[in-house]
Amino acid sequence: SRSINLAVIPGDGIGQEVVAEGLKVLSAVLPQDVKLETKEYDFGARRYHATGETLTDADADALKQHDAILLGAIGDPSVPSGVLERGFLLKLRFLFDHHVNLRPSKLLPGVETPLKGEPAIDFVVVREGTEGPYTGNGGTIRKGTPHEVATEVSVNTAFGVERVVRDAFARAQARPRKKLTLVHKNNVLSFAGHLWTNIFNQVAEEFPEVTTDYIHVDAATIYLVTDPARFDVIVTDNLFGDIITDLAAAVSGGIGVAASGNINPSREFPSMFEPVHGSAPDIAGQGKADPTATVLSVALLLRHLGYETEAARIEDAVSADLGERAGKPARSTSEIGDALAVRVAG
Amino acid sequence: SRSINLAVIPGDGIGQEVVAEGLKVLSAVLPQDVKLETKEYDFGARRYHATGETLTDADADALKQHDAILLGAIGDPSVPSGVLERGFLLKLRFLFDHHVNLRPSKLLPGVETPLKGEPAIDFVVVREGTEGPYTGNGGTIRKGTPHEVATEVSVNTAFGVERVVRDAFARAQARPRKKLTLVHKNNVLSFAGHLWTNIFNQVAEEFPEVTTDYIHVDAATIYLVTDPARFDVIVTDNLFGDIITDLAAAVSGGIGVAASGNINPSREFPSMFEPVHGSAPDIAGQGKADPTATVLSVALLLRHLGYETEAARIEDAVSADLGERAGKPARSTSEIGDALAVRVAG
Numbered sequence: 001s002r003s004i005n006l007a008v009i010p011g012d013g014i015g016q017e018v019v020a021e022g023l024k025v026l027s028a029v030l031p032q033d034v035k036l037e038t039k040e041y042d043f044g045a046r047r048y049h050a051t052g053e054t055l056t057d058a059d060a061d062a063l064k065q066h067d068a069i070l071l072g073a074i075g076d077p078s079v080p081s082g083v084l085e086r087g088f089l090l091k092l093r094f095l096f097d098h099h100v101n102l103r104p105s106k107l108l109p110g111v112e113t114p115l116k117g118e119p120a121i122d123f124v125v126v127r128e129g130t131e132g133p134y135t136g137n138g139g140t141i142r143k144g145t146p147h148e149v150a151t152e153v154s155v156n157t158a159f160g161v162e163r164v165v166r167d168a169f170a171r172a173q174a175r176p177r178k179k180l181t182l183v184h185k186n187n188v189l190s191f192a193g194h195l196w197t198n199i200f201n202q203v204a205e206e207f208p209e210v211t212t213d214y215i216h217v218d219a220a221t222i223y224l225v226t227d228p229a230r231f232d233v234i235v236t237d238n239l240f241g242d243i244i245t246d247l248a249a250a251v252s253g254g255i256g257v258a259a260s261g262n263i264n265p266s267r268e269f270p271s272m273f274e275p276v277h278g279s280a281p282d283i284a285g286q287g288k289a290d291p292t293a294t295v296l297s298v299a300l301l302l303r304h305l306g307y308e309t310e311a312a313r314i315e316d317a318v319s320a321d322l323g324e325r326a327g328k329p330a331r332s333t334s335e336i337g338d339a340l341a342v343r344v345a346g
Numbered sequence: 347s348r349s350i351n352l353a354v355i356p357g358d359g360i361g362q363e364v365v366a367e368g369l370k371v372l373s374a375v376l377p378q379d380v381k382l383e384t385k386e387y388d389f390g391a392r393r394y395h396a397t398g399e400t401l402t403d404a405d406a407d408a409l410k411q412h413d414a415i416l417l418g419a420i421g422d423p424s425v426p427s428g429v430l431e432r433g434f435l436l437k438l439r440f441l442f443d444h445h446v447n448l449r450p451s452k453l454l455p456g457v458e459t460p461l462k463g464e465p466a467i468d469f470v471v472v473r474e475g476t477e478g479p480y481t482g483n484g485g486t487i488r489k490g491t492p493h494e495v496a497t498e499v500s501v502n503t504a505f506g507v508e509r510v511v512r513d514a515f516a517r518a519q520a521r522p523r524k525k526l527t528l529v530h531k532n533n534v535l536s537f538a539g540h541l542w543t544n545i546f547n548q549v550a551e552e553f554p555e556v557t558t559d560y561i562h563v564d565a566a567t568i569y570l571v572t573d574p575a576r577f578d579v580i581v582t583d584n585l586f587g588d589i590i591t592d593l594a595a596a597v598s599g600g601i602g603v604a605a606s607g608n609i610n611p612s613r614e615f616p617s618m619f620e621p622v623h624g625s626a627p628d629i630a631g632q633g634k635a636d637p638t639a640t641v642l643s644v645a646l647l648l649r650h651l652g653y654e655t656e657a658a659r660i661e662d663a664v665s666a667d668l669g670e671r672a673g674k675p676a677r678s679t680s681e682i683g684d685a686l687a688v689r690v691a692g
């Protein structure tokens with residue numbers, strides 16, 4: 001009999017509320033014969049304030065025992081900027097080698113976009129998750145003096161670039177439009193740019209059915225607001241991916257519906273799924289947060305574990321729910337979760 | 347008697363056409379007593395193909411003799427990506443220490459934005475122009491092999507950050523709203539982020555009237571499409587500035603009207619003014635290019651040289667011209683230039 005052994009990290013702020021709804025929908029969608037086991041972890045601001053820890057070796061070992069991780073949101077104004085980001089979120093991406101950071105953008109019917117003309121937005125960004133300027137390489141000399149010099153080193157390896165480019169080609173190949181766009185800044189960042197462009201062109205030869213395209217990251221932000229329908233799959237580096245996926249979320253309905261997966265395709269370590277939004281402390285505990293992004297992250301999680309039918313059922317339920325929202329009074333976090341749970345079960 | 351000794355670099359593609367209109371409007375706006383001297387330079391793809399050179403030491407020495415530089419556009423598909431960018435555009439920014447890269451965004455009446463609700467967009471981005479990941483630091487080992495490693499080093503100095511932050515504070519102080527936003531990614535790029543944030547906070551103490559704000563670059567792209575009216579002056583690093591100013595141009599009327607200045611505030615070397623758009627080889631030579639961005643760059647040039655009245659006259663003329671475009675048949679490049687020349691003279 002099948003089973004899912006899930007690590008649940010509600011985290012901070014609205015993380016608690018949205019994860020509860022994600023689990024509600026997950027339980028509702030799973031067939032009877034799938035045994036769902038969950039274990040909750042207290043990472044985030046609470047743990048940090050209580051113990052000064054963000055993620056210990058023992059924590060990492062415990063997380064490794066799970067099939068996947070569902071995360072709400074990490075971050076609180078009471079913790080200095082960067083501590084939880086680098087000490088937990090990024091640490092986990094690196095420890096568990098989450099090199100495919102998957103961020104789909106789809107403008108669903110009934111969802112408002114800030115763009116005129118209701119463009120047909122339906123693309124996926126494959127963001128590299130373990131290299132680039134995110135490695136923490138760099139340093140500071142003469143700190144705090146008028147002669148301070150601070151460096152950040154973007155590290156790019158053929159190994160790291162090729163695996164994520166290959167993953168993106170495979171995803172493009174599996175989609176109807178079969179189009180892959182490389183986003184970089186190879187006219188300025190020529191060392192990394194050459195590596196990315198070269199490997200992209202090499203791997204392209206193995207995927208003759210995939211149409212390819214290259215766009216500088218600055219120009220990509222223009223297209224994301226003037227012609228987002230042109231994109232199908234985008235592959236890009238860690239930092240560019242961070243930037244353009246927030247913009248992509250904004251144009252395709254906002255971070256209330258943006259889901260993401262931090263994926264280790266080899267399954268050597270568990271992958272982690274989380275909404276793109278943060279912990280939104282200003283509305284925490286009020287039942288105002290929209291759990292949709294978390295529920296869609298659960299769909300990505302199920303697809304990763306091989307439950308394609310259930311993933312699609314969640315996505316259809318979300319589409320239907322969003323399509324019926326217009327003109328109705330706002331619902332609470334749990335009301336939206338309840339409605340989605342009913343739909344996926346039905 | 348006053349004089350302006352201008353270096354003119356039409357460059358490639360539509361550069362030729364738009365610069366001609368920029369000069370037309372410049373001649374029309376200048377008072378009789380100001381003597382305008384111009385000297386044209388052939389930098390860009392033509393020179394590169396003819397001689398293999400992009401910018402020689404003798405070229406740089408010649409350019410140094412001018413009060414300012416007006417540039418059309420550089421770049422052509424016949425030249426490998428990066429050669430003219432690094433060999434000319436960036437080389438000049440570094441040689442002439444253009445550390446203030448000024449990029450205003452204003453949604454003028456009659457101009458179409460891709461955003462719903464016609465937001466009141468009126469901000470200026472002060473982009474650092476001589477540091478960050480643009481310095482060319484970095485390298486490649488084992489090039490072309492499966493073990494290639496390519497690095498890009500972002501270099502940030504207290505000297506370089508402080509002068510641009512100070513410039514941005516002064517600009518914010520001089521504007522009615524007096525608001526300055528630092529855009530960075532200090533939760534991940536902690537070495538550079540700490541330097542930027544620290545200096546920003548220090549300089550803020552000298553400008554108690556300026557309201558300050560910090561936003562991560564990814565979140566900034568969200569605000570640029572959901573609430574661009576919140577921005578007044580933005581200061582940011584070279585790469586983040588590159589990315590967000592293209593987005594800013596897109597939301598505030600497109601690159602057809604986006605002007606920029608590569609400024610050396612000390613006037614040790616001439617500053618360079620150019621439209622944000624590229625050489626657009628697909629429409630070159632057809633009289634289809636909109637010279638407005640170049641004309642607005644001429645306004646920035648005049649303001650830099652102390653001709654505030656004339657700069658404002660150009661900006662008013664452009665506003666009036668744009669406001670009357672709706673519903674009229676498209677005009678050619680020179681027709682728009684003629685109309686603007688008449689307005690500024692009148």
Ligand SMILES: CC(C)[C@H](C(=O)O)[C@@H](O)C(=O)O
Pocket residue numbers: 085086089090242533534564
């Ligand atoms: C919180 C931060 C470290 C993170 C990132 O920069 O990757 C976030 O912005 C994201 O996109 O997941």
Ligand SMILES: CC(C)[C@H](C(=O)O)[C@@H](O)C(=O)O
Pocket residue numbers: 187188218431432435436588
């Ligand atoms: C052409 C390129 C080198 C340049 C840059 O990246 O600065 C351009 O995009 C710009 O914004 O002026």
